[in-house]
Amino acid sequence: MANIVCSHVDKAYGAVNVIKDFNLEIEDHEFVVFLGPSGCGKSTLLRMIAGLEEISGGAISIAGRTVNDLEPRDRGVAMVFQNYALYPHMTIYDNIAFGLRRMKVEVSEIDRRIKTVAATLGLEPYLARKPTELSGGQQQRVAIARAMIKTPRVFLFDEPLSNLDAKLRNHMRVEIARLHQTLKTTTIYVTHDQLEAMTLADRIVLMKGGAIEQVGTPAEIYERPRTLFVAxxxxxxxxxxxxxxxxxxxxxxxxxxxxxxxxxxxxxxxxxxxxxxxxxxxxxxxxxxxxxxxxxxxxxxxxxxxxxxxxxxxxxxxxxxxxxxxxxxxxxxxxxxxxxxxxxxxxxxxxxxxxxxxxxxxxxxx
Structure with missing residues (x-):
């Protein structure tokens, strides 16, 4: 069970309150998209769930456990960023294995997991290559594989397709959707692209000025917009x-x-x-x-x-x-x-x- 609950969450930088009394429940296995214009607070909220930003008020729980004071590595989450953040001097195999080696996982277990995620994401032919030898879409798949291999309870995606061209974005969007159908891991995905939100989400959380404007399925938000801003x-x-x-x-x-x-x-x-x-x-x-x-x-x-x-x-x-x-x-x-x-x-x-x-x-x- 990996539900996520945000209860009265606030985030302030000095006198500037960027997240205001945010309340949301995400069900186990649900794919939720945080959508909104630049500066609405969606990435900040994602980083607070990941433990990369401290919260100023309220509580965040994952799988029934309050995680406010837990380190990112103890929260059972894996995050995929807009920038791939791959080590250019390492092979793809070593990039994917890096996190598990730091956790001192046995070599045989690392090899088994890499073979599994590489097969899932179609990376088997590239394991001996360096990141610079791969296309942008392939590098993003490596970043996803590095997150998958930790077998997290929650996937967090922060605008992972923004650096790709339109055709590649469409291809990767389909791959992410199929990956979620296979893994059924609770997922939060941040984007400003409404097409990504409408095609990927079980539910969309549309944000404006650090607050929720509307929550609903893509059809609900399109057909019954709650506010003029949503429409x-x-x-x-x-x-x-x-x-x-x-x-x-x-x-x-x-x-x-x-x-x-x-x-x-x-x-x-x-x-x-x-x-x-x-x-x-x-x-x-x-x-x-x-x-x-x-x-x-x-x-x-x-x-x-x-x-x-x-x-x-x-x-x-x-x-x-x-x-x-x-x-x-x-x-x-x-x-x-x-x-x-x-x-x-x-x-x-x-x-x-x-x-x-x-x-x-x-x-x-x-």
């Missing part, structure tokens, strides 16, 4: 936003902007008469209207930028001085200067209180 951070292309005001209309709410009207059901949103709101809609939730008549739940404009995305194209146009993006099939992309009308698909509208930034969608959000 703007998650999703590519970015969500579109318009400022609107609520007006009651029978069993519906009318959300009115400058020249736009959106009609939504009262049972779906907790809205007050006259409330100032921000309406959000993803580019994938806009579909081309059969004609260009202005109507409710429709956005119209002149296409001023077309971005080819392969199967799709992103059409950009301006509404109420806001740039709006809509995804259309590449085969039916319009020409620049074409007047377009897009209807919001049913259920594609997100609404946030303009003052607090909180979603007004009814029901519990993570």
């Amino acid at each position: 703007s951070f998650i999703g590519t292309p970015n969500m579109n936003f318009l400022e609107v005001t609520a007006r009651a209309d029978g069993q519906m709410w009318l959300l009115e902007g400058r020249g736009q009207r959106f009609r939504v059901g009262r049972e779906r949103f907790d809205i007050q008469e006259g409330q100032a709101l921000t309406l959000g809609v993803r580019p994938s939730s806009l579909t081309a209207a059969p004609n260009q008549e202005v109507r409710e739940n429709t956005l119209c404009g002149v296409a001023d930028l077309i971005e080819f995305h392969g199967d799709n194209a992103l059409v950009s146009f301006r509404v109420d001085d806001k740039e709006i993006g809509a995804l259309v099939p590449a085969a039916s992309q319009p020409k620049r200067g074409t007047t377009m009308a897009f209807v919001v698909v049913e259920g594609g509208i997100h609404v946030f209180d303009r003052k607090s930034g909180l979603s007004v969608l009814r029901g519990k959000l993570g």
Whole structure:
């Protein structure tokens, strides 16, 4: 059992509080991703769990044992960093074996473990080579092997793919996912890349300013963002936003902007008469209207930028001085200067209180 519990964890550097009353429970075998912009505290939190940073308040427990005062080597964790930190004068075999030799593990046991992890990560042909003879992806696999060989209860990854090119990142991301399925070790993975988070995580912990903004599965966070920040951070292309005001209309709410009207059901949103709101809609939730008549739940404009995305194209146009993006099939992309009308698909509208930034969608959000 290797669950992790962070209870009221704080971290301050002098008068600057970078982690604020952080509370989280991670289940045994769970793959959790800490996601957020640079400076949000995700790497600092990971280093506190690893024992590389002291905590200023609260408690961290691993497998039911409080680890605040334990040395990193006594916590049962292994960490893989953004920089591979391999010894350039050693062979790959010796790099992987280094930690076990310091622990005075028997030579035969070291050899057995290296053969096992090398086979798992496809490193057998490279054990006699030096790190400089390997590609970036191969070196990162060596760093993972060095962590694996200690048979830790917890894996900690700190932006391990940031130094790789896009194709190699995709390949390594798949390898890490398969490795987790095989080992089923409790894993925390830090990244600012939402694609890594969405494809790897059982749950995402989205952070902002040293605090949790939302916790949930990738689908929950994408489909039911708790705040305006979450909605703007998650999703590519970015969500579109318009400022609107609520007006009651029978069993519906009318959300009115400058020249736009959106009609939504009262049972779906907790809205007050006259409330100032921000309406959000993803580019994938806009579909081309059969004609260009202005109507409710429709956005119209002149296409001023077309971005080819392969199967799709992103059409950009301006509404109420806001740039709006809509995804259309590449085969039916319009020409620049074409007047377009897009209807919001049913259920594609997100609404946030303009003052607090909180979603007004009814029901519990993570």
